[in-house]
Amino acid sequence: MRGNPQSKIGKPKWYDVLTSQDAGNAGQALPDEVVLRFATDQGRALLTINRKHFLKLHRASPSHAGLILCTLDLDFAGQAARIHAALTGLADLAGQVVRINRPA
Secondary structure (H helix, E strand, O other): OOOOHHHHHOOOOOOOOOOOOOOOOOOOOOOHHHHHHHHHHHOOOEEEOOHHHHHHHHHHOOOOOOEEEEOOOOOHHHHHHHHHHHHOOOOOOOOOEEEEOOOO
């Protein structure tokens, strides 16, 4: 089962979500640095499965609105629940990296 998780579970009602598609950036093969800068300029944490590249960017420059780095997980609803659980209680993600791993 492949595809856009948003189309499977919808946008979470408890978060202000802006997808690359909604921002007009989908399908443009933008460099990771540009994607992170866009999110940072918007004051938005960035959620991605491209963990290695964005972790490298974080280490080079931790001045961002937050990174949520996920493993690929086709259980979209389960992953959304794990993301929500990890973010609950965090007041500010600025400069932080939150890792969301697929259960074994």
